[in-house]
Amino acid sequence: MVLRLHKLTIPSLVAVAGLLLTAAPALALSAGGEASPTEATKVAAPGSLFDAIMFYVVALVTVVSALGVCISKNVVRMAVWLFCTLGCVGLLYFLLAATFVGAIQFIVYVGGTLVLLIFGVMLTSKSPWARYETHPVELSAALVVCVGLFSTLCLVFSSMRWPVVQWETEGTAVRDIGVALLTRYLVPFEAAAVLLFIVMVGAAHLARQEKK
């Protein structure tokens, strides 16, 4: 048991250390943005050196932890790596000046969905260390497909000329998102509300105990 815990410790330590390393400057950035809007405009302007370094660090941790999800055989370890990936994607949203979406990512994804997944692991396994082996042929076929997909996408991106506008931003005001949700996006908003209700009833129905 001690040995097994030790095995899990490595990815989780990497995850926590990576999050701390990347979260501290991002939090400083967003805190500075709240203090003085002019400062935030300067910091969030695309092209500053700080922005570039932050992006490379966060992107590296995101991709490495996504690869960790691919490589790990154990579903608990996959969940820990996914925790790191989701957190770093949230930090990418902060770097893209989408602060509200970043906050929602942390609250709903990292705080809600991931906990749900871990509960799923807990409820569906005789031991959380159970392994399901995949055939090596399947592994290599999937590897070829995914590397091919990634390189094709990168080729396409490098040849595309996007009509990029680099506009200065102070980050999105939550008010704007609220107004947009209740005017332009009212119908999808209500549809999402109905969907969540149906999901709640459906999940309760699916997971309930059958009376015999």
Added chain:
Amino acid sequence: MLTIGLTHYLVVGAALLSCGIYVMSTKRNAIGILIGVELVLNSAAVNFVAFDRFLVQTTLDGQIATLFVIVLAAAEAAIAVAICVNLYKNLTSVDVDQASRLQG
């Protein structure tokens, strides 16, 4: 190189998408496949926010699309975990290869 543009974020999104597809196609644990789906959804969400930041000027279309992606991902995870629990009740395993009762 030092100017972070749209392409940088798209490459991160592509990496997440490839990893997600790899996880979905190689893991046999149903919860593992769900984790792959989450990765794919996140790659789409990163692309939405990046396009919103770099291509669209005043609308919030990309960010709101991402909010809906997050809502749908939460709903999908709830239903999928309930299905996995049911699968485990019936088969005492979440190996997707064993869930072949409808195959005839």
